[in-house]
Amino acid sequence: MLEFLKQIIPTKHDKDVKLLRPLVAEINEYYEEFESLSDEELQAKTEEFKVLVRENSKELEDEKIELLEKLRNEILLADDLSTVKERLKAIEKELYDVINSTLDEILPQAFAVVKQTCNRLKESQYRYEYAGQPAVWDMVPYDVQLMGGIVLHQGKISEMATGEGKTLVAVLPLYLNALSGKGCHLVTVNDYLAKRDSEWMKPIFDFLGISVGAIQSNMEPTERKVLYNSDITYGTNNEFGFDYLRDNMISDNEDIVQRVHWYAIVDEVDSVLIDEARTPLIISGPVGHASDQKFEEMDPRVRRLVEAQSKQVIKWQMMPQGY
Secondary structure (H helix, E strand, C coil), X not given: CHHHHHHHCCCHHHHHHHHHHHHHHHHHHHHHHHHHCCHHHHHHHHHHHHHHHHXXXXXXXXXXXXXXXXXXXXXXXXXXHHHHHHHHXXXXXXXXXXXXXXXXXXXXXXXXXXXXXXXXXXXXXXXXXXXXXXXXXXXXXXXXXXXHHHHHHCCCCCCCCCCCCHHHHHHHHHHHHHCCCCCEEEEECCHHHHHHHHHHHHXXXXXXXXXXXXXXXXXXXXXXXXXXXXXXXXXXXXXXXXXXXXXXXXXXXXXXXCCCCCEEEECCHHHHHHHHHHCCCCCCCCCCCHHHCCHHHHHHHHHHHHXXXXXXXHXXXXXXXXX
C-alpha cells in the first residue's frame, strides 16, 4: 500500500526535479546554440552578461554613490542623516533584488557558457596542474549537476556524495554570481581543499575571464586583499571569519582586506555551520601605548560640549511656556 501511494503521490524531491527540468532543457538548448560560436565569441559572453547587470543596476548604483559622497562631504542635520542612511539601506535591498532578477534571467545562458567551455577544454585535452599534479581536463556537467548548480544559486542545499562532482557543480553558480562584479566566496573546510579546488577549476575561469584565488592561513594582509578583490575567492570558514573580525578592529579603511559580502557557497555545510560553529572565533588585538591614547586630549573638549549642552537645556527649561 505504501509503495502504491509513493507511486501516485510525488515526493518533495520529485516536485523539485520537475520544476528544474524545463530550466535544464533551456540550458542545453543554449549549449547546442553556442556550439557554433568561436572561442573568442564564447569568451565575449562574460562581458556581455556583465554589461547587462551593470545597465540594469546603474540607476541605483549612481544614487548610492551620490548619497555616500553626501555623507562624506556634507554636514547633515540628524533628520537628514537618518533619511540618507535609511535610503542607503533601501538601495542595498533594491540592488540585491534587481541584480538577482537579472542573474535569474541570464542563468540558462550563463550555465550553457560554462558547460560549453568545459566541453571545449575536454575536446582539446587541456593539460594543466593542480595540487602539484599533472591533469587533463575531462569533465562536462551532466543534467543532474546543472540542477545542483541551479539549487545552489537559489540559496538552497544541494546534497551530493563524494565523487558526484560537487566541485564542478559549484563553478556554475559561482560564475553566474561573479557577473555581478561584487565577488563570490566558496567556503570549505581546510586550506588544502581551498587551494586544490581553485586550481582544479581555474581553467574554466581563465577561459571565461573570471579571476579566482585561494586564501591560505599564512598569507599577509596585502596578499589577502588582492585575493578578496578577485571575482571568486576560495577559503576556509576560519580564514574568512578571522579576516572579518580583523577588518572590524582596524582604524584605517585602507587596511580592510574583505569587500562587500554578496554570495557564498558553503562546502560541507553540515560540518561548517553546525560542527565548526560550536567553536567560537575569538580574536584580540594589541593594547596601544599610552602615547596612542586620546583621552587626555579629548576629555576637556567633551566636558566643554556637555557643559554647553546642559546650560542650553536649563535655559530652555526656565523659559516661560509658549516660547
